[in-house]
Amino acid sequence: MRTQIVVIGGGPSGLLLGQLLHRAGIDAVVLERKTRDYVLGRIRAGVLETGLVKLMEEAGVADRLHAEGFVHDGTQIAVGDQMFHVDFKALTGTPVIVYGQTEVTRDLYDAREAAGAPTIFEVEDVVIHDADGDHPHVTFTRHGHAQRIDCDFVAGCDGFHGVSRQAIPLDVRREYEKIYPFGWLGVLSETPPVHDELIYANSDRGFALCSMRNENLSRYYIQCALSESTSDWSDDAFWQELRRRIPSDVAERLVTGPTIEKSIAPLRSFVTEPMRWGRLFLVGDAAHIVPPTGAKGLNTAASDVHYLFEGLRQFYADGDSEDIDRYSEKALLRVWKAERFSWWFSSLLHVYPHMSPFDLKMQQAEIAFLRDNxxxxxxxxxxxxxxxY
Structure with a gap:
């Protein structure tokens, strides 16, 4: 088989790139290790920046997003029993849209199937060959049968644990990482959200976040120790702890119920440089991870998709490689700004082990400065x- 672009990874970044390429008349094959149902079973964040929304519009898959997504003109920051509002629309003229990542992925899969664009599921043993040469190819097995795809370029959209980053030699790439000393215990419940905007809460017991997926599906998080597991937390224990970490008037309005999903996610900041090696490009989690504070993961992957798509479109339309040659430079410039914001916002809201009284006072002063300035x-x-972008 031959195609112009092999996209490794059938998550939202790989699918978005594939759909944009298809609409530009550029052939791409998407390879995915799991089944479609498995990918759509993943529960992920759903705060979409305007840039990502515009990319969905350009890809022709934004109708349901605009019909069902929640436009948020701001967010709430809670400190102890007090809460203040940051008005995005007034300050920037721009809102965000709350629309689940699962739904983004579903819309992209539906569009890809409707277009008849090839997606190959359940691939194993994926290997990228000759990425540093002029004629790369990708091999893999599917249901025990070996296959090969020759291509012009490879887009590695296969996440932190995928094969794409590992294909870049160790003496070429440099990795930067920060591991945070806590995780997020998250639950999904079929209950109405406690507020019509997200609430980011700082308390002396640790961080909490009140979020939502739709009008009857809520997503809540609390900071927890990395040593804990979901079995340590009954539903009642979770709800009681959440109430302790949010303002009392909000806690009184909280509607609780059985949780339908419960998980603990560690927090990490990670960047690999460069994001291009020869004809291989890293996109999204394959190249960088941010803490979920501020919802930059999917959105930063979307900016990577933007830079890579524009470069490939320019290359195939005009034979001009300037934008793909500068892909890593452009993407990393924005990535590091997102990393900075996620790191700063995490530092603002979480209780870190061994924080001194001085550290706590500085955190309180930083929050007050945000509130008042x-x-x-x-x-x-x-x-x-x-x-x-």
């Missing part, structure tokens, strides 16, 4: 709604 709120809002 218009310029700081504007900088926060600009980062939250998404820096320009």
């Amino acid at each position: 218009d310029a700081q709120q504007r900088a926060f809002a600009e980062n939250y709604v998404g820096l320009p």
Whole structure:
């Protein structure tokens, strides 16, 4: 088999790139290790920056997003029993949209199937060959049968544990990492959200987040120790702890019920450089991870997709390789800004082990500065709604 682009990974970044390429008349084959149902079973964040929304529109898959997504003009920051509002629309002219990542992925799969664009599921033993040469190819097995695809370029959209980053030699790539000393215990419940905007809460017991997927599906998180497991937390224990970490008037309105999903996610900041090696490009989690604070993971992957798609479109339309040659430079410039924001916002809200009384006072002063200073709120809002591509 031959194609122009092999996209490794059938998650949202790989599917979005594939759909944009298809609409530009560029052939791409998407390879996915799991089944479609498995991919759609993953529960992920759903705060979409305007840049990602515009890419979905360009890909022709934004109708349901606009019909069912929740437009959020701001967010709530809670400290102890107090809460203040940061108005994104007033400060930047731009909102965000809450629309589940699962739904983004579903829309992209539906569009790809409707277009008859090839997606190959349940692939194993994927190997990228000759990425540093002029004629790369990808081999894999599917249901025990060996297959090969020759291509012009490979887009590695296969996540942190995928094969794409590992294909870049160790003496070429450099990795930067910070492991946070806590995780997020998250639950999904078929209950109405406690507020019509997200609530990010700082308390002396640890961080909490009140979020939502739709009008009757809520997503809640609390900071927990990395040593804990979901079996340590009954539903009642979770709800009681969440109430302790949010303002009392919000806690009184909280509607609880059985959880339908419960998981613990560790927090990590990670970047690999460069994001291009020869004809292999890394996209999204294959190249970088951010803490979920501020919802930059999917959105930063989307900016990678933007830079790579524009470069490939320019290359196939004009034979001009300038944008693909600068892909890593452009993507990393925005990646590091997103990493900074996620790191800063995490530092603002979480209780870290061994924080001194001075550290706690500095954290409180930083939150107060955000609450009281218009310029700081504007900088926060600009980062939250998404820096320009």
